[in-house]
Amino acid sequence: MAINLNPYINWRGQAREAMAFYQSVLGGELTMMTFADMGGTAMGVAESEVDWVMHSSLSVSDAVLLMGADHPSHVPGEPQTQQVSISGPAEDEATLRAWWEGLSEGATVHQPLEKAPWGDTFGMLSDKYGVDWLVNIAGAPSEG
Structure with a gap:
């Protein structure tokens, strides 16, 4: 059985730009969904953050998958290094x-x-x- 560990990176409002950059470097297929796609303010997300990335996935190969999202202000804590x-x-x-x-x-x-x-x-x-x-x-x- 093959097991892959996939990095999941968090930002505050930079996920779309960062993931597009990583796609330009690594290649692959990038998919994204925003907080607006999943209910936006009904989820507690600030109006100014509804277009932020709730989840993104960059599939580079069978062994390379990079995921990322924005960390909205209503969620406790800060994105870590x-x-x-x-x-x-x-x-x-x-x-x-x-x-x-x-x-x-x-x-x-x-x-x-x-x-x-x-x-x-x-x-x-x-x-x-x-x-x-x-x-x-x-x-x-x-x-x-």
């Missing part, structure tokens, strides 16, 4: 590097995508929507 980790084999290096480059647009790079001491290629960044991404491309350990 989100972290998404992507890892893959050396055979997918071109795709993973392309994703890194796309995610780097407007981002703060904390660790450039480069060869790490454990033999993989690894990088960390915070994208323009405040989401932290870790990208790891498997490689052979260095001899030495």
Whole structure:
């Protein structure tokens, strides 16, 4: 049995823009529903937030599904810092590097995508929507 864990990211009013950006980087099919689609103010959502995203899903492949939503003001708490980790084999290096480059647009790079001491290629960044991404491309350990 295959089990997939799928990141679910929350924002406050940026989900539509962020998920469209991720689709431009990762590809795939994006679906969205708003709070208005599900009853809007009848659900307790402020009139100014009814067009926010209640749920979105970006299906990139059988193994990659990214989901996200806006966190309306009537729901207690704040969206927390989100972290998404992507890892893959050396055979997918071109795709993973392309994703890194796309995610780097407007981002703060904390660790450039480069060869790490454990033999993989690894990088960390915070994208323009405040989401932290870790990208790891498997490689052979260095001899030495």
